Each structure stands twice: as C-alpha cells, then as structure tokens.
Amino acid sequence: DQQVKQNSPSLSVQEGRISILNCDYTNSMFDYFLWYKKYPAEGPTFLISISSIKDKNEDGRFTVFLNKSAKHLSLHIVPSQPGDSAVYFCAAYDSTGTASKLTFGTGTRLQVTL
C-alpha cells in the first residue's frame, strides 16, 4: 500500500523556468511533510518541509505547497538551475504515531536542460 505517491517518474524543465513536482498521500494522519533531493551515488539530503498547520513554506528558490483537503503537496523550484537535476523524494510523517519514521514516495527524476 503506497501511502505516498509521486506519479511522475521524470520531469524535464528548461533552465530558468519553473519546476513543479507533485506528491499525493492517502494517510490522513500524516501531519508533516518533507522533500529530499538525491544525487547519484549519494544519500538523500533534506530540502524543505512543511507542517500541516501551514499551506505554504518558502526557502529561497524552493516553495512547498500543501493542500490538505486534496491530500496533495507540490514543490516549486524557481528558477530551475542545472544543479537542481536530481531525484526528488516526497516524504510524510505522523507526529502522533509511536513510530518516528518517514514514509517516502517513489521519487521524481528532474532534469534541468540548458
């Protein structure tokens, strides 16, 4: 049962344009969401997060939007840069649960072209 879904396995965007990566979740107990970026031969690195009490969080070129009613979140990267080319994982967390584990999506491979 995939509780966190990233339905687009890949995305190609031109440098300077906006990249929008999407993520859907099914577990209504999730109340904290994160995005991780992964380069080849490296582990995922934390990018940005959002609590369910907010609907937007911004950090430089990265903004995460949360739509709780639709159980959907998205990561916007503006402007996209070639160094942003990586696999992006969406992750979710239930802070009320006993297990402090993150549930990850399958990832979206972003390629930023020149």
Place this chain on the structure above:
Amino acid sequence: DSGVTQTPKHLITATGQRVTLRCSPRSGDLSVYWYQQSLDQGLQFLIHYYNGEERAKGNILERFSAQQFPDLHSELNLSSLELGDSALYFCASSVVGATSSYTFGSGTRLTVV
C-alpha cells in the same frame, strides 16, 4: 560528507549467503533508521533503533535483522540472500524523531548474483 558513514559502499555476494551492513550515525544522533531502495521503488522503511532499543519495524523480512550497539553504530544483517534482495540500503540518523534532521548516509549497494 553527511556525517553518517555506511560501509561497505558496494557488496556483491551469492544467493544463500549472509552479509552485514554497517552504519555509524552522525555524532550526537541517538536514532538510526534503515531503508531499502529497490529498482524504481521509493525508500522502504525497514527498522528504527533509538539508543540501542528497537522502536519500530517496517516491512522487514524475517531473514533480516538489525541491532544498535552501545557506541550507537548499527548493523543490518541480511541472511539467506535472494536475487530480489539486490538493492540500495540506506541508513539515516536523527536526534530523536526530529525529522528535519534525518541525515542519510550514502548507502550500500548490494548485488546478489
């Protein structure tokens, strides 16, 4: 360098064998998590240890086991290996369930032949 050290980086072994993957968490982190990433799959949670105690189990096979030692390093033992166990195995550490400080190692790529 994330501060989380995983060894070995690569491992090739035959079916039926047993291997041990090692993880040293970031200094000060008490929690260690193990995740498996198979081809085209997301990161699947295996197990969580906090200060030497098992805290949560995911879809971890009975052939797999883990432990966290007094010096906080952790080992993931995989036995009776099958071809389908070929995957990237990641370890992550955090202070205490503080998800924003979940730091991953660079992973161990296991290939079962």
